[in-house]
Amino acid sequence: MMSGQVIDVADTSYLSHEQDNRYRLEIKICDRIIQRYPYHYQAWNYRSYLLASVGRYEAAVESYRHTLSLKSTEHRVWCNYGAVLEKLEALDEAAKCYNHALKQAPFYFKAQYRKSKNLHRRALYGEAIVSYDQAIQLRPDFYKVWYYRGKAMLQLDRTEQAIASFNKAVELYDGDGKVWLVLGRTLLQVHKYQDALRAFNYAIQLEPDNAGLWSYHAATMKAQGNLEDALASLEHAVALDPDESRFWHLRGLVLLELDQLEVAESSFTTSLKLQAYNYQGWLAMGWTLQKMGDFSRAIEAYDKSLAIEPDQPFAFYNQARCHARLGQDTWAVEHLRRAMSLDPNIYTERAHADPLLQAILHDMENDDSSEDLEEIELITLDSH
Template identity: 25%
Template sequence: MNENFEERQQVLDTVRRFERMVAQNESVFFDLADFENIIDHYTTNTQYDKALQACEAAIAQYPFSTELLIDRSQILAMKGEYSAAAKQIEDVAQLDPTNPDVAVTRGIIATQKGEFAEAVAFFHDAAEHSPEREDIYFNLGLAYQSWQKFKSAAKYYKMSLRLSPDNDMAVQELLYCLEVSERLEKNLEFFRRFTDEDPYSAPAWYNLGQAYYRLGQYDQAVAAFEYAILVDATFYEAHAFLASTYVSQEKYREAIAEFNLSYSVGEPTAEALCNIGECHEKMAEWDQARRNYQRAIDLDPEMDEAWFGMGVVLNAQERWLEAAHFFRKATTLYNESVEYWLALAAAEYQVGNVVSAVECYDRATQVGPDNKDAWLNWSIILYEQGNYDGAIDLMRNAVEIQPAEAELHYRLCAYLLAAGRYREAYENLENALVLDFDKHRLLFEYFPELESQRALARLIDQYRK
């Protein structure tokens, strides 16, 4: 893992040098292997525009490199420029018809276009000619996974990993496919085999740890990550995962210690600082939490989780106006989080910005229509303002989207009763009682005065088991 880390650092240095030269408009000169590393770095991080830019610079320098022309075709496919990608690979096929990468690239283009059967055929063709290439099996896995055929995808990810056990992307995709198809526990043996074959392989223990972690078997995960670290003390990802496992066990002190070991000495990452902030937050150590969140923001101003964390800390201290500022920033950085919109709505409401709160709840229900709290909290505001009809309409909407959520039916019933619409209220109460009888207590939590309503009590008694 040390070698891997050093290699990664060298690649990052090369990437920085390339970016500096581009920014300063200098003529860029790198050897072919360096260009391949730069392009690979960008594609791995899905920065396809930058990858294409690096590819064009490389082709200008090495115009006869088929590898670069193939890279160009694959990047165009990733960007969704399928006809340009297809034209490029057909040009390569004219020059070098037996190159297995021609079939691989055709497969990648077909996968991107959603033509999965064709993609699989291309990859199988490539695998026949180059049975030892792990990337071909990895691409087969991706094609099957995109096709929602998780069992087949897992099979090919495994084949890829047998050839290259250190491929972390293959591990992540395999774990995902096994989890989705609920076959992870049955496949633990696959991960254990690597540690049996090579007990001194840090990546093998790390991968086994991740499998245990996903299964919620935290003690075994801790043991596996500790083995990985024992073999390689600077295996930063293993420290980070061990820390996350401790978080899942609510062992926040141990987690902080491990997060502090998850980066090079004196070079903390924004992610580590944000995680440390969250651990302090869980222990209600507000000052340390804020300090770490702030340091994370200073390092990476685009880190929405750190802005949100700051908001949570201020919110817990009832500093709602300041909290709203941080929550708002989190929503501008990542506007698809229901959690962010709900937090911002609640903070706005505490400050007295009712209109803003309603807008935020509206946005939350758009982002996560199946989040019942968004509907319930929004409806409470309308109800408190005496807008019973608005609250009722909102709950009807919610019930339509989540018909099996008893709490929504009970709330609708309560609002109908408050509006004096008894017949409709009782109809909805019957639905709620059938769905979850025990939750009828919620009705009296919302409106204690309802306990004295005889008709209501009689109706509830009819459904008592």
């Protein structure tokens, strides 16, 4: 059962029922040995590993502390102790453990790798990248180091370097859909659509039931103007995960561009039923209803969007247009004022070029000039 060899801490989610039962039985055996031989280092060490393996992390931490009090020169035990502390979110203490391990064994890859991820989790991205580079020197063929190094690069907006790191990861191992997904998403952000599409296609081959992948695939197709293909991908996404509001929202946007307004409205309705507190969803609904000529309901939708996110010149501007369509010029003036005050450069120019709002804008300018004249007259009277 026991030896001097140190076994890595296991992920409890992969334990079968039989393994779990066997580990719990072996913990009892270790306890009996320790009761008889309190300084039995191997028994304490193996007991610590077993407790961590069945998810009893607090007990495992105490057991590792006792193990290290008996013998503190085993770098692999320090590394396992750090891994268990991370399970309990004791990240600073875990970092000290990895440093202990590396002090005893500077070329121990596992400790260097875990130290890198620990720095990453603590948002020390620059230090994490340096540590990942050190881990790569120890084991350049381990794809996950390149993957996490790329993710740290993204946090520092070093996008091109991140892409290079992700590409190295998939070059070393092309069977992890998560890596292809992050690579594709990064390429999509920098408008490298063909490369992004290739990455998402690889990811979908590995994980065809991943609804999120289909949505990113759709976003890439939409960015390239392939709306029908984008819609087909979103149909996959909503079929796989019909409770995800974002997929219905994206589907509505594509349908809107295809001018399938009634189906788009239905898609936005489903999205908002799943997540009502989404100002972009109500904004899209307002725009759809406005295009359908349902101006009163469009105004209501814009109001709901503005109740969540108040400073939206686009919403105020289009409410002005809807009020103008309904002959409600006073309300149109009020909403146009709000749009122009929030973004005067865009919406003043747009209003001047908008035949629907030109007369209203003219009335606004006349009103403003008359107020100025009254003020001048009052000043003149006061001066008398």
